[in-house]
Amino acid sequence: MSSFKNIYINEWIKTMKRPRSYIGFAIIIFICGMLQSAFYHDGKEILSFVTQSLENSFDINGTILNGNLICFILLQTLIVQLPLLVAFVTGDMVSGETSSGTIRFLLTRPASRTKIIIAKWLAGLTYTFFLLIVLGVMALFVARGVFGNGDLMALNSEGLTIVPADDLGWRWFYALCIAFLSLSVVATLSLFFSCILDNSITPIVTVMAIIIIFTIIGMFDIPSFDVIKPFLFTTHMISWKSLFEDPIPFADIRFSCIVLGVHLVVLLGLSLYFFNKKDISS
Amino acid sequence: MKFVSVLFLLLSSVLLHAQDAKSLLRNVNKKFLAVNDYKAAVFMKFNIPGVKIKNMNGQVMYKRPNKFRVKANGIFFLPKQNPMQNMSQILMDTNAYTAVFSGNEVVQGMACAVVNLVPLQSNNEIILGRFWIDSKSALVLKSQITTKNNGTIETENRFGALGKYALPDRMLITVEVAKIKVPKMLAADLNKKSTDKSTATNTREKGTIELLLSDYKLNQKLSDAEFVETQ
Numbered sequence: 083m084s085s086f087k088n089i090y091i092n093e094w095i096k097t098m099k100r101p102r103s104y105i106g107f108a109i110i111i112f113i114c115g116m117l118q119s120a121f122y123h124d125g126k127e128i129l130s131f132v133t134q135s136l137e138n139s140f141d142i143n144g145t146i147l148n149g150n151l152i153c154f155i156l157l158q159t160l161i162v163q164l165p166l167l168v169a170f171v172t173g174d175m176v177s178g179e180t181s182s183g184t185i186r187f188l189l190t191r192p193a194s195r196t197k198i199i200i201a202k203w204l205a206g207l208t209y210t211f212f213l214l215i216v217l218g219v220m221a222l223f224v225a226r227g228v229f230g231n232g233d234l235m236a237l238n239s240e241g242l243t244i245v246p247a248d249d250l251g252w253r254w255f256y257a258l259c260i261a262f263l264s265l266s267v268v269a270t271l272s273l274f275f276s277c278i279l280d281n282s283i284t285p286i287v288t289v290m291a292i293i294i295i296f297t298i299i300g301m302f303d304i305p306s307f308d309v310i311k312p313f314l315f316t317t318h319m320i321s322w323k324s325l326f327e328d329p330i331p332f333a334d335i336r337f338s339c340i341v342l343g344v345h346l347v348v349l350l351g352l353s354l355y356f357f358n359k360k361d362i363s364s
Numbered sequence: 365m366k367f368v369s370v371l372f373l374l375l376s377s378v379l380l381h382a383q384d385a386k387s388l389l390r391n392v393n394k395k396f397l398a399v400n401d402y403k404a405a406v407f408m409k410f411n412i413p414g415v416k417i418k419n420m421n422g423q424v425m426y427k428r429p430n431k432f433r434v435k436a437n438g439i440f441f442l443p444k445q446n447p448m449q450n451m452s453q454i455l456m457d458t459n460a461y462t463a464v465f466s467g468n469e470v471v472q473g474m475a476c477a478v479v480n481l482v483p484l485q486s487n488n489e490i491i492l493g494r495f496w497i498d499s500k501s502a503l504v505l506k507s508q509i510t511t512k513n514n515g516t517i518e519t520e521n522r523f524g525a526l527g528k529y530a531l532p533d534r535m536l537i538t539v540e541v542a543k544i545k546v547p548k549m550l551a552a553d554l555n556k557k558s559t560d561k562s563t564a565t566n567t568r569e570k571g572t573i574e575l576l577l578s579d580y581k582l583n584q585k586l587s588d589a590e591f592v593e594t595q
Contacts, residue, residue, distance in 0.1 A: 135545070136544060138444070138542055139444055143439065144440060233438040241415055241416070242415045242544065244416065
């Protein structure tokens with residue numbers, strides 16, 4: 083057990099020693115800061131696009147532009163980009179070592195290949211977790227500090243849902259948990275490609291291409307796509323948004339978590355299978 | 365000669381009805397005059413197309429002549445032309461409109477006189493006001509205000525113990541609402557299948573806000589500061 087812990091710590095140190103690991107944190111902080119600044123100056127005009135038709139008939143009382151709305155907008159914007167940042171780091175965890183030749187030294191250690199790949203996977207998940215923590219702190223706590231707390235006006239294509247401020251804490255917590263599960267699938271997919279490909283860049287590009295293709299499939303209301311949509315992990319990556327609907331579609335959220343969980347297990351299993359079979363020739 | 369007599373009869377009947385309408389409105393106004401200010405607890409129920417919002421408790425305040433505020437925690441919606449705020453204002457200024465009696469109708473099981481108010485000034489936001497007034501109690505049981513920009517606002521009032529001051533226990537406000545359309549990219553519902561197949565962008569639907577008022581406190585000498593909104 084302690085050997086596994088050492089391998090894990092070693093993998094985590096390796097991950098954090100690479101300069102590219104910090105690009106994700108820098109991008110999140112930059113985008114959050116940029117969007118918060120934009121909303122601080124022009125937020126009311128931006129929101130009026132949505133509330134215009136309502137404002138013709140109603141006086142909207144209360145503060146719409148608050149930290150919770152900013153966090154909601156930031157999360158839904160960044161959750162599409164975040165997988166790319168995750169793949170950027172986790173995509174070359176194995177292939178990077180294969181192409182540089184350090185994988186030979188790694189495998190000379192007494193630990194099994196399974197332990198090594200699980201340690202790498204956990205290091206990838208830890209990195210994903212910290213990315214989300216930074217996003218949560220920047221998007222929620224900094225936004226609340228700047229814009230204040232208040233009821234959330236959650237936007238969806240069917241209209242608006244007003245969620246009371248005192249009913250938001252647990253929703254944010256579970257939203258971040260679902261976001262973590264979604265990003266874990268991306269991290270595992272990257273690890274899988276990293277195990278079967280020897281080039282450092284190809285797994286990253288492949289994962290990015292898959293995410294882009296799946297997202298495009300999800301965007302169009304084409305009947306032939308409807309058959310495959312429920313099985314694409316990208317369809318379920320924004321299921322956290324359902325937590326801000328009224329009533330909350332718990333059955334849909336459960337289904338999304340199951341689909342994401344199945345993806346995670348299958349991809350991890352495939353990564354273990356291919357890494358254990360891998361012929362190290364470099 | 366016959367024609368002149370008929371015309372005379374018609375004109376006098378119109379004048380008589382106008383006079384009836386004005387005297388009815390004067391009776392309604394008498395009730396409003398007894399209250400200088402009030403404070404009441406309000407429970408708001410919203411049914412607005414495209415907006416999901418929970419019921420909410422709050423406090424409503426009024427001070428003569430035109431100070432009005434609904435205080436509640438959080439985001440809530442009230443009609444732009446708030447009938448609670450405006451009804452007394454509209455009816456009180458009897459020189460600002462022409463009142464025409466246009467028949468009798470039964471509302472809430474009571475025979476009501478229907479009075480139409482047409483503003484005399486063309487720059488008025490209100491185009492037409494229609495009031496269903498119970499002539500026995502001199503209470504406005506229903507009103508319909510047609511505005512230039514915000515469509516028609518219909519209000520149904522139910523009165524209880526404070527009916528003698530024309531203060532309702534329950535108000536059902538019906539407002540015309542333009543369909544909300546949140547752009548798919550802004551809503552980020554990239555994977556959600558649209559359930560709305562309609563292509564019309566300017567369709568208007570009816571939304572309702574129900575206000576249940578209780579615990580009225582009359583003539584408490586409310587200060588102006590209580591009507592100032594703080595962010």
